[in-house]
Amino acid sequence: MEELIATQDLTKTYKDVHAVKGLDLCIHQGEIFGFLGPNGAGKTTTIRVLTTLAKPTSGAARIAGFDVAAKPDEVKKIIGVVQQHLTMDLDLNLEENMDLHGRLHHMVSSERQKRIAELLDYVGLTDQSKRMIPDLSGGMKKAAMIARALMHKPKLLFLDEPTVGLDVQTRRLIWNLIRRLNGEGTTVFLTTHYIEEAEALCHRVGIVHEGRLISLGTPAELRQKVGLVTVETLTNGKFSQFKYFPDREVANVYVQSLPSEVKTVIIREANLEDVFVELTGKKVGDDER
Amino acid sequence: MDLRFLSRNWYKTLATTLIAPVLYLLAFGYGLGRGVVIEGYSYLDFVIPGIVALTAMTTSFNAAGMKLHVDRLFYKCFDEALMSPIGLFSIVIGKTLIGVLRGLLSCGILLIACFVFSPMPAVDPLFWLTLFATCFVFSFLGVLVALVAKSHQDMSVFMSLVILPMSFLSGTFFSLSQIPESMRLVLWFSPLTHSSLCLRASTLGQPFPWFSFTILLFFGLAFLFGCYFILKKTSL
Numbered sequence: 001m002e003e004l005i006a007t008q009d010l011t012k013t014y015k016d017v018h019a020v021k022g023l024d025l026c027i028h029q030g031e032i033f034g035f036l037g038p039n040g041a042g043k044t045t046t047i048r049v050l051t052t053l054a055k056p057t058s059g060a061a062r063i064a065g066f067d068v069a070a071k072p073d074e075v076k077k078i079i080g081v082v083q084q085h086l087t088m089d090l091d092l093n094l095e096e097n098m099d100l101h102g103r104l105h106h107m108v109s110s111e112r113q114k115r116i117a118e119l120l121d122y123v124g125l126t127d128q129s130k131r132m133i134p135d136l137s138g139g140m141k142k143a144a145m146i147a148r149a150l151m152h153k154p155k156l157l158f159l160d161e162p163t164v165g166l167d168v169q170t171r172r173l174i175w176n177l178i179r180r181l182n183g184e185g186t187t188v189f190l191t192t193h194y195i196e197e198a199e200a201l202c203h204r205v206g207i208v209h210e211g212r213l214i215s216l217g218t219p220a221e222l223r224q225k226v227g228l229v230t231v232e233t234l235t236n237g238k239f240s241q242f243k244y245f246p247d248r249e250v251a252n253v254y255v256q257s258l259p260s261e262v263k264t265v266i267i268r269e270a271n272l273e274d275v276f277v278e279l280t281g282k283k284v285g286d287d288e289r
Numbered sequence: 290m291d292l293r294f295l296s297r298n299w300y301k302t303l304a305t306t307l308i309a310p311v312l313y314l315l316a317f318g319y320g321l322g323r324g325v326v327i328e329g330y331s332y333l334d335f336v337i338p339g340i341v342a343l344t345a346m347t348t349s350f351n352a353a354g355m356k357l358h359v360d361r362l363f364y365k366c367f368d369e370a371l372m373s374p375i376g377l378f379s380i381v382i383g384k385t386l387i388g389v390l391r392g393l394l395s396c397g398i399l400l401i402a403c404f405v406f407s408p409m410p411a412v413d414p415l416f417w418l419t420l421f422a423t424c425f426v427f428s429f430l431g432v433l434v435a436l437v438a439k440s441h442q443d444m445s446v447f448m449s450l451v452i453l454p455m456s457f458l459s460g461t462f463f464s465l466s467q468i469p470e471s472m473r474l475v476l477w478f479s480p481l482t483h484s485s486l487c488l489r490a491s492t493l494g495q496p497f498p499w500f501s502f503t504i505l506l507f508f509g510l511a512f513l514f515g516c517y518f519i520l521k522k523t524s525l
Contacts, residue, residue, distance in 0.1 A: 051372055053524055076374040089366045091294045104373035 002029040002064075004156055004187050005050065010059035012045050019045035021211040022059065027189060027204075029155070032182050034202030035191040036272060042211040043191035044084060047160050050189070051081045063156065077105070080154035082145045084161040084191075088133040094120075095129040098148050105152035112151070119147040123177060139170030146177060150186075157181065159190040163197060175201055195273045205272060209280045223270045226278045230271075231255060234264040242277065244270055291356055291387035306351070306395045310344040311402060317462055327464055330493055337403050338416075338488035339461030341396050345423040346481050348395040350452060353388025354431025358444050361435060371524045381432055381516040388428025389421070396420055416491040422505050423484040429512035430480075436519045460485040480508040 005027040012020040020042045027033045035043045048054040050061055052072040060067060066074040088097045095116055102112035120126045123143040128136060136144060142162065149157060162178065163171040178201060182188050192198055198205045199219045207215040207222070215222055227244030229251040234240055245251040248267065255265050295302060314337070322332030361367040370380050438444050459481035465473050476482045483501035490497050 053368060053371060055524070073374040076372055079372075081368075081372055083365070083368065085365055087365045087368055089360065090364050091297075096293060101369060101373075104370060104375060106374070 003027070004029045004031075004064055005033075005062070005189065007050075007061045008059055010046075010049065010061050011057045012042075012049050012054060013057045014045075018211050020049065023213055025206065025213065025216075027187070029187050030182070030185070031203050032178065032188040032190065032201050034198040034205045035189070035208055036193065036195070036198045036205050036276070037191075037208035038193055041208045043193075043208055044160055045211075046208075047081070047083075047158050047189070047191060051079055051158055052076060077152070078155050080149035080152070080157045082142075082149045082157070082159045082162060084164060086133070086141055086145070088141065088145065088148070090133050093130050093132050094125065094136065094144050097133065097144070098151055101148045101151045107152065115151055115153075119150055122150075123147045137170075139166055139173060142166060142170075142174055143177065146174075146181075150181070154186070156187045156189065159188060161191055161193070163192075163194065171197075195271055195276075198272055207272070207276055207279060209276075214279050215275065219272060222272060222275045226270055226275050228270055230266075230268055230274050232266040232268070233258065233262050234266075235262050242274060244274065244278065291384075292390075294356070295387070295391065302352075302391065303395060303398060306344070306348045306391070307398060307402075309347070310340050310395075310399050313340050313343070313462075314399075314403065328466070334493065335464070335489070336462060338492045339485045341399060341403075341420065342423060342459075342481055342484040342488050343456050343461045344399050345392045345396050345420055345484065346427045347452065347456065349388040349392035349424040349427040350431040350434075351388075352391035352431070353385055353428035354435040354444065356387065357384050357432055357435035358438055358441070362438070362440070371520075377517055377520045377524075380520065381429075381513065384432050385425065385428040385513075388431055389424040392424030392428065393420065396424075413491050415497050416488060419484060419487040419491060419502065419505070422502070422509060423480075423488075426480050426484070426505055426509040426512065429509055429516060433512050433515045433519065436516060455479050455481045460489075477504075480505055483508075 003026055005025060007023050007025045010020060010023040010025075011018070023042075023046060035046065037043055045054065049056050050063065050068060052068055052075055056069060060069075062068065063075045064078050066078075068075050088094075089100065092100065098116045098119065099112055102115065107115070116129070117126070120129050123146060125140060125144060125147065128140060128144075133141065133144070146157075146159075146162075159178065163174050166174065175197070178188055178190070190197075190201070202219065204216065204218050205222060206213050215225065217225070227246050229245045229248050231243045231245065231251050231254060232240060233243075243251075243254060245254065251267055255267065258265065318333040318336045318340070322336060325332035327335045357367065370383075375383075434444065434447050438447070459476055459479040461481065465476065465482070465486075468476075483498075483505040486498050486501045487505065489495070
């Protein structure tokens with residue numbers, strides 16, 4: 001499979017903050033790759049470097065064989081980017097925002113009009129084409145940003161926290177949209193701090209903590225690293241302890257050996273949060289509290 | 290997109306940019322300056338080129354700078370331009386042109402209003418050349434400041450500490466021959482001084498100060514390259 005993103009020892013430092021530390025990554029065409037970690041882990045900085053918005057401090061990053069620092073214009077033709085925050089021009093309507101994107105990518109007028117109609121239909125916003133951006137709902141704005149990023153038919157789509165702040169129903173609509181895009185050949189690199197998003201969407205997940213990639217693999221491979229079954233014990237309703245086991249049989253043996261002061265025992269399948277806790281000693285949301 | 294914004298809001302945009310110069314014209318030219326003669330010209334004839342320079346400066350600076358400032362820090366849509374396969378020079382020029390257009394529009398309308406108060410002497414090609422250059426210089430400056438500003442307050446501080454003093458001190462309302470030599474030297478570092486000198490000379494039929502025009506162009510180039518290097522330093 002063709003290698004679409006490759007980084008070697010990629011580092012980004014802002015003054016004395018090491019946002020990304022020695023990132024080595026290889027993402028293949030056709031993948032949905034998830035970068036999972038808490039806020040401040042370095043996910044957005046990695047996207048900013050890969051999308052030419054920030055210069056790497058050291059190391060190298062290549063997109064489709066083009067060095068990001070040396071050939072930024074070649075990279076810009078290949079990628080589409082949906083940032084975490086709203087990046088539409090609020091003084092323009094939806095169609096005008098998309099048209100502007102097409103102009104910035106040197107698309108001719110007829111091509112732009114055709115593509116806008118196609119994409120608005122694709123994301124279900126045809127009726128909203130003339131509405132000003134502030135008048136759209138949160139989910140519509142996100143779908144609109146995805147549609148805009150697809151204007152120039154990018155091979156690789158970056159999505160920074162694509163569903164943050166959206167309700168559950170809209171989140172699932174966006175997930176379906178991402179799956180559909182990927183099914184049609186677009187490679188997706190997304191960042192998220194939602195465990196269930198990484199598990200539901202991504203073929204492979206990289207867990208990032210304090211600027212470092214600390215684990216990489218398919219969700220199943222990552223879960224196997226800690227064990228497939230988690231036993232969570234609560235003693236007097238205050239203390240939570242996690243133990244991981246390769247299967248339920250071994251987990252049950254452990255549960256039977258627990259002392260009587262353990263009041264509550266939960267046996268469940270391990271998830272990526274367990275992997276994160278085991279690797280870092282923290283929960284994904286701990287740093288935000 | 291800036292043109293689309295202008296076409297939707299042209300009446301508000303032009304009205305707000307024209308209020309200050311028209312007030313200056315009424316207060317200084319028609320009110321206070323009535324009967325005053327400077328360098329052999331009526332004060333109204335003397336002050337109109339200064340007010341035109343001042344209008345070109347504030348309109349171009351605000352139009353190019355404030356929109357980019359909002360796009361960059363509040364709408365965050367300037368990243369879209371940075372992530373597109375367009376050269377950094379093209380981005381700077383693109384962001385500058387709206388300032389130039391709005392500066393020329395405001396000055397054009399102001400000139401029409403000025404004719405009502407005082408039929409001006411010939412407005413020759415050198416006047417338009419200088420006006421065009423002035424709009425470019427201050428649009429570049431607006432883009433430069435908007436690229437550097439980290440907050441809305443930074444823009445306000447620059448307006449208060451640089452643009453406002455420049456408006457009143459750069460030979461717009463008085464002749465530079467009326468002030469001490471040391472002060473005059475300081476004012477040579479203001480691009481608006483050179484713009485006022487060139488516009489006044491071309492309006493009043495005086496010899497055109499090519500040296501000042503060259504310095505004005507130099508300021509424009511310096512601001513343009515400043516914009517380029519700021520963008521080059523922060524993005525790819």
